[in-house]
Amino acid sequence: LFDALADQAAIAIERIELVADVDRARLAAEADRLRSALLTSISHDLKTPLAAIMGAAGTLRDYGGSLPASDQADLLATVVDEAERLNRFIGNLLDMTRIESGAMIPNASLHYVGDIVGAAVRRATKILTNHSIVVDIPSALPMVKLDAVLFEQVLFNLIDNAAKYAPPGSTIRIQGWADGGFLSLEVIDEGPGIPPADLERIFDIFYRVAKTDRVLAGTGLGLTICRGFVEAMGGTITAMNRSDRSGAIFLIRLPLPSETPEMDDLR
Ligand code: ADP
Numbered sequence: 001l002f003d004a005l006a007d008q009a010a011i012a013i014e015r016i017e018l019v020a021d022v023d024r025a026r027l028a029a030e031a032d033r034l035r036s037a038l039l040t041s042i043s044h045d046l047k048t049p050l051a052a053i054m055g056a057a058g059t060l061r062d063y064g065g066s067l068p069a070s071d072q073a074d075l076l077a078t079v080v081d082e083a084e085r086l087n088r089f090i091g092n093l094l095d096m097t098r099i100e101s102g103a104m105i106p107n108a109s110l111h112y113v114g115d116i117v118g119a120a121v122r123r124a125t126k127i128l129t130n131h132s133i134v135v136d137i138p139s140a141l142p143m144v145k146l147d148a149v150l151f152e153q154v155l156f157n158l159i160d161n162a163a164k165y166a167p168p169g170s171t172i173r174i175q176g177w178a179d180g181g182f183l184s185l186e187v188i189d190e191g192p193g194i195p196p197a198d199l200e201r202i203f204d205i206f207y208r209v210a211k212t213d214r215v216l217a218g219t220g221l222g223l224t225i226c227r228g229f230v231e232a233m234g235g236t237i238t239a240m241n242r243s244d245r246s247g248a249i250f251l252i253r254l255p256l257p258s259e260t261p262e263m264d265d266l267r
Contacts, residue, residue, distance in 0.1 A: 037206070038205075038206065041206045041220075042093070045089050045219050046086065046089070049082035049083070049085045049086045049089075050082075050086065052078055052082040053078070053079050053082045053083060053086075055078075056075040056076075056078040056079050056082075057075075057079055059075055060072065060075045060076070060079075089219055089221075092219060092221040092222070092225060093221070095153075095225050095228070095229075096205070096221060096224065096225060096228070099225070099228035099229070099232065100228075104150075104228065104229070104232050105232075106146070106147035106150055106229075106232050106233050107147045107149070108145045108146055108147050108233060109145065109146075109147075109148075110143040110144070110145055110257065111143060111144060111145075111146055111148055111151075112141065112143050113137065113141060113143075113144055113146075113151075113176055113183060113185060114135075114137040114139065114141065114176070116146075116148055116151050116152050116155065117135055117137055117155060117174055117176070117185070118135070119148075119152050120152045120155035120156045120159060121133050121135060121155075121159065121174070123152070123156055124156055124159040124160065124163070128159070128160070128163040130163065130168035130169065131162070131163045131166065131168065131169070131170060131171065131172050132171050132172070133159065133171075133172045133173075133174065134171055134172070134173045134174070135173075135174045135175075136173065136174070136175040136176070137174070137175065137176040137185075138176070138177070141176055141177070141178055141183065142178055142183065142256055142257075143257070144183045144254050144255075144256060144257065145233075145234075145254075145257050146233050146235075146254060147229075147232075147233055150229040150232070150233065151229070151233065153225070153229060154225075154226045154229050154230055154237075154252070155174075155185075155187070157222040157223070157225060157226050158187040158226065158250050159172060159174075159187060160222070161222060161223070161250075162187055162188075162189035162191065162248070164218070165189065165191040165192065165248070166189040166190050166191030166192075166247070167190070167191065170189065170190035170191070171190060172187065172188070172189050172190075173186075173187075173188040173189075174186070174187050174188075175188070178256060181255060181256050182253045182254065182255055182256060183253070183254045183255075183256055184251060184252070184253050185251070185252045185253075185254075186249050186250065186251050186252075187249070187250045188242065188247060188248075188249045188250075189247050189248050190245065190246070190247045191246070191247055191248060192246055193241040193242065193246050193247055193248050194209060194239055194241060194248050195209060196241070199238075199239045199240060199241075200239075202223050202239060203223045203224060203226075203227045203237075203239075204224065205220070205221065205224045206219070206220040206221065206224075207220050207224075208220045223239075226250075230252055230254075233254065234254065234255055235252055235253055235254040235255065236252070236253050237250060237251065237252045237253075238250075238251050239251075
């Protein structure tokens with residue numbers, strides 16, 4: 001009997017090792033594929049603005065003197081805009097690296113969420129002039145523990161996306177409420193919404209919905225960063241579509257601190 005059992009065990013172990021080998025090979029192939037997709041995507045996102053900068057700067061150097069002042073100004077504006085795009089992209093990549101390596105340690109303290117929404121909206125309205133933003137956050141909402149800098153960045157990314165994908169003249173709504181031990185915050189737009197099959201995938205690194213207009217500058221990093229930041233603060237972020245009309249909803253939920261704050265909550 002023991003011999004038979006030992007034989008069975010040996011066969012089972014062999015099978016497990018075989019499966020593990022296949023798994024290891026599959027994982028290695030998948031890692032290789034991801035690594036090269038990542039490099040292609042990063043190279044593309046770096047090269048596109050760089051090519052525009054080189055083109056505009058080269059034209060200015062060679063023909064600047066003989067061009068009308070307005071053309072010179074346009075070329076310079078291209079250089080500045082594209083350099084800003086590069087800067088944003090590299091900033092996003094750095095944020096991603098910090099999240100992935102676990103070096104993103106939120107500096108959490110108690111905040112009234114309306115203040116941070118206000119700061120993000122002020123920042124957004126400086127550059128997004130084609131949309132109206134309506135904020136509906138009751139002043140009686142409890143305070144919540146979060147990193148104000150990271151949270152403002154999350155809200156800014158969501159407002160920026162809403163403005164990018166929803167038509168000019170439409171309204172972006174931000175509403176907040178508290179229930180069941182959570183503070184919830186929604187950013188709601190009047191755009192095309194998100195195909196149901198992509199609702200979860202849009203948070204993946206470099207993922208963009210296939211039919212997303214490629215003219216819209218984007219890197220597929222914004223939402224990955226939002227999720228990384230929100231999760232680092234102990235919260236969740238999910239996407240859904242509106243049921244009353246077309247449009248996307250991004251819902252953030254943060255746990256409310258317990259009734260008796262600890263000493264370090266009061267800092
Ligand atoms: P990016 O906007 O740079 O492409 P994100 O990570 O911010 O990258 O978003 C990923 C994708 O999710 C976008 O390319 C777009 O297809 C989709 N998306 C994000 N926000 C919205 C929105 N408010 N409405 C419709 N689609 C959206």
